[in-house]
Amino acid sequence: FVCADSGLSLIDLNDPLHPKLLDTPSLAGLKHPRKIALQFRYGFVCDDDGLKVIDVTDIEHPKLLDARVPIADARDVYITRTYAYVAAGHDGLIIIDVEKPDSPKQVENFPTEDATAVRVGMTNSCLYAYVADGRAGLKVLELTSPDDRDGTPTYMGFSPLPKPRLIAW
Numbered sequence: 618f619v620c621a622d623s624g625l626s627l628i629d630l631n632d633p634l635h636p637k638l639l640d641t642p643s644l645a646g647l648k649h650p651r652k653i654a655l656q657f658r659y660g661f662v663c664d665d666d667g668l669k670v671i672d673v674t675d676i677e678h679p680k681l682l683d684a685r686v687p688i689a690d691a692r693d694v695y696i697t698r699t700y701a702y703v704a705a706g707h708d709g710l711i712i713i714d715v716e717k718p719d720s721p722k723q724v725e726n727f728p729t730e731d732a733t734a735v736r737v738g739m740t741n742s743c744l745y746a747y748v749a750d751g752r753a754g755l756k757v758l759e760l761t762s763p764d765d766r767d768g769t770p771t772y773m774g775f776s777p778l779p780k781p782r783l784i785a786w
Contacts (some may be wrong), residue, residue: 618660620653644681645681661696661718682718686703686713686723695735699714700712702735704749730750731751732749735748744779754786760781
């Protein structure tokens, strides 16, 4: 998948020396897609309207679902387990529950000055978000921590609710 001014394009790379652009009329509802992240049968796309979901079960015939979260300036998305982390410009880092991809819902918003990109990683039992903030540089957010056991009863579960806390920049 390639995000371009013309939309979201799918390129068949089965023969890497002869890539083919596939027709994807079912994705015409995307408006200036910026980023896509894939997880299992779904693609999560940032566009002018926010975060949208596509079903890629049949990879050559992806379908835009009626599943979206409006975000004024969705720039980047990173998916991990049951959450999508969206860098949303002046709206900060928006965390969206995508456990049910056909009905995503916003669960958290961490303010930043100009969130441009986000990546998530884990060290031991702590989950971190690394947010590129166009004005303040790199911000490191602790999303889960064993220190929060009393306040986060699902901390040891498969996908605990993130509680972002700025720890470095």
